[in-house]
Amino acid sequence: MTWLESAVDSPYGIHHLPYGVFSTTDNPARRLGVRVGDQVLDLKLVVTSGTCANCETCTALSSSTLNDFMALGPEVWSKVRTQLQDALTDETLAEPMSRMLTPVADVTTHLPFTPADYVDFYSSEHHATNLGRLFRPDGDALMPNWKHLPVGYHGRSGSLVPSGTDIVRPQGQRRTPDGEIVFGASARLDIEAEVGFVVGVGSQLGTRVATGDFTDHVFGVTLVNDWSARDIQNWEYQPLGPFLGKSFATSIATWVTPLDALAASRVPAPEQDPAVLPYLVEPDRYAYDLTLSVEWNGTKVSSPPFAGVYWTPAQQLAHMTVNGASLRTGDFFASGTVSGPEKDQRGSFLELSWSGAEPVKLDDGSTRDFLEDGDTVTISATAPGPRGTTIGLGEVTGTIRPAN
């Protein structure tokens, strides 16, 4: 039992301990922190308090970004996690460690890591089927390759922004239904509720990472809102894929849940038919049982179930490197929109409003198809923790500002 009262029975209890980068009004320097209960534990203070010798781990924990710590690998990650859990349950440390805590309400959080490459997958069968029906009503909903490989593409890592960043409505080209090419602010601004994975331990160019080595490379999980301008995307995306329809901003949650914290949330992943090629076979195939929640101006409009996603993150990692592409610390890859089989499990507004044909009702009585200026979207998630506990993933939120 922890000595920190607010961490007892909390989705941010000592079974969770997500990492982030924070600053305070008093001390604007960015430093690593761990969220526990309603507090943030300052890891730099933990290191400099003298309980830690001058080692590589201490240096990494004194950094202004998670990258150095993430690069140290799973043994160090587990060791530090255990040490933190021990300290937070050691009553004799309650008094000195309390001085290293700041209420989460009083901190500013930042991008938790410096992103290297960003890859976005397309791994929910329900989402891909819905989009196929909407974009290609006369063809097969799923492309012929979809069940053979986790389709993905590179996004813009430079426009990854931390939760809370305002999103300026993008401008661009679109083609009107009568074929005119016009320029202006996107009229079909959408969200994509996704789950992202960040790489800690890199790999060499020309080698590949096996599905079974997933936890040797991936540090943790964070929620993603991959804002999407559907009208820009629809006009530009043939034949090289989405570009400006996505690259104006991708928001990520600022607390990274370590994979270790999600050990109790492993559940069987969907069976795959047809059988996948050997490099995509998993020695121990599992999904993470996260249930997402999408709130639109405070109204909960969807609960996408991550466990039902067809391609697992281990398969995504193996696929991404099977051609010899290297991994770097800070590489980030996201699931693509998570949608379940039910209407209230769809992870984009394009799907929820069926491209505007079935507007979404909000609690204030208004209706929506796509995002209006001033709208706020917040994505959160819960997962089962050990011994009946619950884990609450850091939320990702953003508010739409008018086009410049």
Add this chain to the structure above:
Amino acid sequence: MTWLESAVDSPYGIHHLPYGVFSTTDNPARRLGVRVGDQVLDLKLVVTSGTCANCETCTALSSSTLNDFMALGPEVWSKVRTQLQDALTDETLAEPMSRMLTPVADVTTHLPFTPADYVDFYSSEHHATNLGRLFRPDGDALMPNWKHLPVGYHGRSGSLVPSGTDIVRPQGQRRTPDGEIVFGASARLDIEAEVGFVVGVGSQLGTRVATGDFTDHVFGVTLVNDWSARDIQNWEYQPLGPFLGKSFATSIATWVTPLDALAASRVPAPEQDPAVLPYLVEPDRYAYDLTLSVEWNGTKVSSPPFAGVYWTPAQQLAHMTVNGASLRTGDFFASGTVSGPEKDQRGSFLELSWSGAEPVKLDDGSTRDFLEDGDTVTISATAPGPRGTTIGLGEVTGTIRPAN
């Protein structure tokens, strides 16, 4: 006239002065250099020799990557360039500066900058038309959007490698002509001869860069070989674009030619019809008159003309940011394959061999459609310099190694 004999009448004369990062056997530390004649001038030695006061520019020139210098902007770039030209023509400096030179044959060059995001365009009309005919023989060669916007996508910046790096043949999925899904080494490994532009001065998220501000942001030019596995690409690329067919390696030349050096190579760019949207209109539309050369195992097989490319780099930059995407120092964007109207001006082997139907003859009597293990490809380019001089862009070369 320069006091350095090898720089007189050289494509690396003082009218050129490309920047790079090099090391030597004696001193393995990476440092900035300028290539002049058959020598490399060590910029760190220039700085520490005391002729330079301790300023931001000196710090940047003492770095191990070009990023810090590139971030300083066009006024500083021009000033340093002029100072180097003055020093290289000042006879009184010949003796002390000669001690800062190393023969280019004795240095190892590295990636000249730390890449941020990498974007690859598709801006040669002849290339896009050829690929359309090959990939979609029953449809229009150009997609409806092609003449309205510079089509592009994000590539993997983590697999940008310096010229000279061996390229391991990638493995992956492909679909055989009779519809079977198989795994193995790519059997259709190709090149793409391209011209790349590196961003020095970044921009804020939510703002855009006008076509007329191109030279305020872009530092210089370097040749690119965007290695492509056509069989992997062909199976994976619908609907989100190329991914593993490209992400195993992209080679770039290690000498970056500053835009200032190419002032005399500006020529009119192709006229555009239909008219482009206002944000793509250029106050001063021009192309750079680079003529590329592609050598396959020593046989020159193509001379792609860059001046004929439909979309200019200034239009690419404006398009890339029109949605509010930010720029970072080290952002790199490439033209896409440069192909001219003639057969011996095609910038990929897919086009040169017309997908294998018209094999390419090499000087040793052998023929090729795609790359074999052990093959070496070298791309170089020349451009007109001032007063009848010639500029030789740093070459990009690579040799294919067997799949692991």
